[in-house]
Amino acid sequence: MKKEGKIQVWQDYQKEIADDHYFYVRSCIRQNFFPGSEQTFLKILRKELGKDIYENPHHTSCSGIGYHSDIVPFDTIQTIVARQFALMTEAGYQNIAVSCITSFGIYNEIIETWKEYPAELEKVRNFLKKATGREFEVPQNVAHASDIVYKFREDIATHGKFRLINHKTGKPLKVVEHIGCHYSKMFPCKGVGGAEFPYVLAGMIEAWGGEVIDYPERRHCCGFGFRQYLIMSNRGYSVSNSRKKFESMEPYKPDFIVSNCPGCPMFLDRWQYVIEEMEGKTFGPDGQGIPVLTYEEMAGLVLGYNPWDMGMQMHQTNVEPLLDKMGIQYDPELKYANKEGKQIGHPTMVRCGC
């Protein structure tokens, strides 16, 4: 692999990411899957970086999952999205920061549609006005939350207490980065580094001392695929897709996987457990799984946040091996304790010695 070649590609896909004053829109599912991640993101931006980021409790789902499952029509989703923009406009913001990759894709798709077909925009303005009486401006900058973390990766590195380095060997941790399909596959120019060799997560990993693993099935979808997962009889396809990725990354012995999508870390994490249950196969060393992190969790670990505060006990594949490698101190007793310190019970885990 030639680094210069990749750098050349990355240079071709530089996108503008707003500097400050973001209107934050959350993901529907991440709050269930990885409830601490979005909170961590806000904390990093506000506390570590001193940025202004605002969220309005009245914002809704973008309805992207319904749209991609052929349930929500395009007109409807355009109007829903327009409402989010109206909330942004009303709050006096122009830059939107999106937590979810599906939403990010939806926003880009809709904004591009409006650029190509201004009549659609007028139609949607009309719809929104009729339905809610609201008006809106199209955001000037649409950034995915990972774009923002990427933008300030060096600042985070400076503030950081840990690096992505195995503290025993001193060697960089090997990290698999997985980009959500709708981040840049639809609009390569909307993603940092484009679609073939996206740099958004790779940039964070490199800045924080880790080593990016480029394995053959890097581009492959995690397998979520909306209906692939949502309809139980299709779930086999979803598992097969993740399995394909695990098999492909296995020879590189990755220390963890990081993703910038709501669904991907969920499936890359949970399917490891399912595959082990079905086939007895695990992909990490000594029968362990490969820990799967969100980029906020990765950033949080670098900044020295308590993993249990970030909700890392919600992972089905244990993260302790990674914490040990990074030299992060944690109290195993508190892993399944609630805020009051009361144990909440242990879930089934991928074999990892606990």
Next chain:
Amino acid sequence: MEPTTFIWPFTIGLLFISCFLVIIVGIWISSLSRIDKSRIWHNIFTRKSLESLREIFMESLLHRKIFRKNAVLGYMHMSLAFGWFLLIVVGHIDACNHFQSLSVPAYKAIFFRFYISEAATTLSGKILAASMDLLLVFVLSGVMLAYFKRLNSRLFGMKKTTQLKIGDRIALSSLWLIFPLRFLAESVSAGIHHNGSIISQPTGNMLATLLPIHLFEMPLWWAYSGSLALFFMAMPVSRYMHIPVEVVLIFLRNYGIRVKKRISGFSRIQVYSCSRCGICLDSCQMNHAAIKDTQSVYVLKHIRNRNITDEKLFNCLLCGRCQPDCPVGLELNDLRITQRIESTKEYNSSYEYLKNGKVAVSPQTEVIYFAGCMTHLTPAILKSMKEIFALAKVKYWFMDEDKTACCGRPLMQVGQYEAAKKLIEHNRERILASGAKKLVVSCPICYKVFNEDYALPGIKVQHHSEYLLELMAENRLPIHKLPMRVVYHDPCELGRGSGIYHQPRLLLDEYTELVPMKNEKEASYCCGGSLANIKIQMNERNQIRDNVLDEYLGYQPDILATACPLCKKTFAKSNKLPVHDIAEVIYMAIQQKNISIAGEIKDEKVPKVEFWR
């Protein structure tokens, strides 16, 4: 003189070969089917046995068929076979005469001259002794020719001669030595004991003046006995098994036993009866494609030795050209097919899909027309037949116009008999359901299988050449002679395969100027396109075809007529000569007549005939 030890090699050898033959022939005959065995019992005491004896005399001893092919070659075989036979017979008479007994042991007759101390005194003795000398010289002349043939087979009208293996080499060498050694042994004995006759005595006298012949006498008799023994011992692994086995074959054949579709005692008898004379090599067209190791003689050898490969077994057009030439009358095609059945029996198809009934229901009809798969690629034949049917006002069912299984013959040619049976069963049901009386076929490959393997009671199967001739004879077709020279190529499956030589010729004679050729009818060529050969490459097929076409071009024909869509396709590819099926020729002639009646032809010399390509 009393029996001495040198007779033992001979005696043991003779005993060995006699026992061996009794056992092996016993095994073969016992493995025959019950029907074949009953054929033997029913016929053994009839004239058929006498006919067999006559045939054995004419063919096994006199080699009449080889004589017909080439006199020198015939003489060589005759002198060896008939000469040796007479030596044994006359030798025994001589011995019986001398010892005045009817039960002289074999060694006394074979080594007779060793046992007499003086020349014959009686007139009968003298005559017998002299004839023995002459017979020996007769045989020796054959041996000389055989030496010569090894060196130069062309003198014998043969382009090729067979290659030998170790068993054959031993047998051949000992055979060649037997007679010179006998002659030398007898001559030397004559030189010492003066017991010779007209040739051996002078030779013996001459040798006596030149050499210390006392020293040579016993070694020569030993050598003579030894070479006989060696010959007998080597016989089971040599081609000379054909000498005794052919006799058995002739009897069994005359009793009506034929090669079946499976390997049996009789097919083994046929295989052992091959003398490897190599006459089959000459007529084989595979030579034109420089394929020189798959001919019948080699394949029979490999079958006998049980080391036949598919590459050799299937590299044969099954044109049957070699069969009429075989002096032993072996069923060469059937032997090969039998072996092909054996070799492919593991993987026959069952064609379950035929039961799903995708084919149309048979309508009631008098006449069925079955064009054949290949004919669908020669629309000119199809159109001609349709037009002729219309002209003769024949109502017919075009059975394979659409969605019809193959006739099964191509499968049979490659040994897939079990698979072919499924197709045959399927088509047969369809044919019988139509209530037809006549089945007209355009493809000789189909024709042969419909005729031989379909069991269609009450249905007359006709190739379209037969059918058209019938229509013509019934005055249902107008006749018009086309002013063009035509050579007719006999398709293998129609000619040698089914014996249809005359009908196409009668038709063509009526409608064109048919030019007779040297290599036609039984001796006709294969076009090279045969489906029976699955190993031959396209360029090799082309070589065979071009050789044939070059010969045909020598007759300066205007067109080449044939009666098979595959032959037509094969020849047409070369562009050397326009080629048309007989049906096309006749339809065109009829059209031409219609045109000339209409007075449209201005210049009568130029035939305005257009064929479809």
Next chain:
Amino acid sequence: MKDFGYTVIKQRTIDYDQFDGRLLNEVLQMEPSFKVCLSCGGCTATCSANDLVSFNVRRMNLLLRRGETVELESEIKKCMLCGKCMLVCPRGINIRNVIMLIKKSILKYNPVKS
């Protein structure tokens, strides 16, 4: 093993790295003319068997070259060996021999059988 109501689905992808070339090599060695197939499909268009059942001669080449031995075995049996395809083939491939070779050799190499 836990039953989740779904299982890992076998991939449709032809994984060429898993390809067992023995059957192909044997057939090509015995009948080299088969190498030059263009996948034109003339053979299938003219095929007598294809009139009666779904049978694609051209696909035999692909099945063989992709190691789809199980399917190849069930498909190849459909051929009636009539030879029409050989009159149509623009590359002069000795198709009937290919069929016979596959029928024979597949007995040796079919993973289901052995």
Next chain:
Amino acid sequence: MKHIVIIGGGIAGIETASALTDAGHWVTLIEKDAQIGGKLNNWSNLFPNFTPVEKITDELKEKCRRKDFSILTNTEVNSVLRNKDKFSINTSDNQQLEADAIVVATGYELFDARRKEEYGYKIYDHVITSADLEQLFKSGEKLTVAAGKIPKRIAFVHCVGSRDEKSGNHYCSKVCCITGVKQAIELKKHLPDAEIFCFYMDLRMYGKHFEELYREAQEKYDIQFIRGRLSEASEKIDKSLLIKAEDTLSGRPLKMNVDLLVLLIGMEAGKGTAAAATSCSIGCEESGFLQTADSFLQSNISMQDGIFLAGSCTAPMTVNDTVLHARSAAQEVNNYLQKTR
């Protein structure tokens, strides 16, 4: 004596110059590189009969030596000004040339394979282009992959940068199909134990002996042709490449591991031709190649009187097509000059 300026010193330029000199004209050839011969200098052997390129280039260079026309190397055209029937040409080294006619023979550029990011050219260690392979053949170096290994399986990708909306090129580059077949054979000769695959969309063997070479590749060299466009390549841990395509004839996706991937890159009009189009004010087609008055009888005639076109600046061309096109350009120029006399 009439003066003709020819822009571009490749095959087309030299051949036109040579023919026009023979016709008694004064010719100046402008070449931007240090040596004449164009792209041909970087090639090793020519399809379809493996003719060494030197046989052609030597002949062309010999023509330049023998014939009396001037060559300005390391020179580019800055501007062209028309003054009635005369052209005034300003070059990069500030020479002023007066010409009665101009022949544009600016040729083509090879497609930059980096633009097909998914194939990873210049990113993965063992992805090369057909041009790189020619260089390798020319240098006579041994072809090895990771850790000095001899490649066991090699794949060629046809139509890289041609017939591809994603590359912005809708046209067929004409030469890549047969180049792929030629190079596959050459590689097989070098590496007899290697398996070689060509992934194609269509094989366009239109030229003399092309189809025969294709057949030979299958028959004698066991090159396997798979109909399907490569979707992507990825590097594996051992530096081999995992490639994915659809085997369109089976209708199923196919993946395989190869040690070396060769991209058969197409032709583009390129910067030189674009510059000529601007300076000479002659039109370009959508493909970027220069517009000709028609495709049949006037394929050397540009949209400007007195400016003529020769070779692959008008469309992708093989060497022999270029030579013929150049000769006909010379004929057209000659006719034109006769008329304006």
